[in-house]
Amino acid sequence: MLDHLGMRNVRFLADRGFRDVELMECVWACGRHYRIRIKSSLILADPRGERLCKVKEVKLAPRETRCFHNVTLTGQRFGPVHVVLGHPTDGLEHWQVVSDEPTSVETFAEDGERFQIEEGFLDDKSGFFGLEASRLRDATSLERLVLVTSTATLLLVSEGLQVVEQGLRRVVDPTGSAA
Structure with missing residues (x-):
């Protein structure tokens, strides 16, 4: 569908739960790029398979960042891939991302784009649309409900963009009206 729509430069973003080499291979085979968080237990090796660490x-x-380019992952020696590791100033958790393209500190910003997506899933699942509370178990009914919520989301986002473009945000945004 993406090819049909002319969308060629697509990036797949995922959290650690999706760090499967088969998935990475599939995304790459479809001509797409990926940024996937990885676990700290993953093994990095050079292209010959020699274990690095x-x-x-x-x-x-x-605040330090380190990139590993053209390495392989796990005992399966999947690659070549590119890995970026970072230690943010204000956190104990390190950031670790694998990509099919060369990495840099900007890779973390690209990976961060997925948080917008995750907020949307949260809204759909247990937030505004409450899909979890629907108790629907058959695929057809659930598919119809997701279609309705997706259409509503598209309509609301489109309306919101139009309001902002017309300079009317203060009229509809209670946090902006008092300012």
């Missing part, structure tokens, strides 16, 4: 063995100072 486990991700958690790489010690980073706060």
Whole structure:
């Protein structure tokens, strides 16, 4: 469908639960790019398969970023891939992302785009649309409900963009009206 719509430059973003080499291979085979968070237990190796280290063995100072280009992952020697590791100033958790394209500090910003998507899933699942509370179990009914909520989301986002473009945000946004 993406090819039919002329959307060629598509990036697949995913959290650690999706760090499956078969998925990475499938995304790459479809001509798409990916940024996937990885676990610290993952093994990095050079292209010949010589073990470099486990991700958690790489010690980073706060605000330090380190890139590993053209490496392979796991005992399966999947690759070549590119990995970027980072230690943010204000957190204990390190950031670790694998990509099919060369990585840099900007890779973290690209990976961060998925948070907008995750907020949308949260809204659909347990927030505004409450799909979890629907108790629907048959695929056809659930598919219809998702179609309705997706259409409503598209309509609301389109309306919101139009309101902002017309400079009317203060009229509809209670947090902006008092300012």
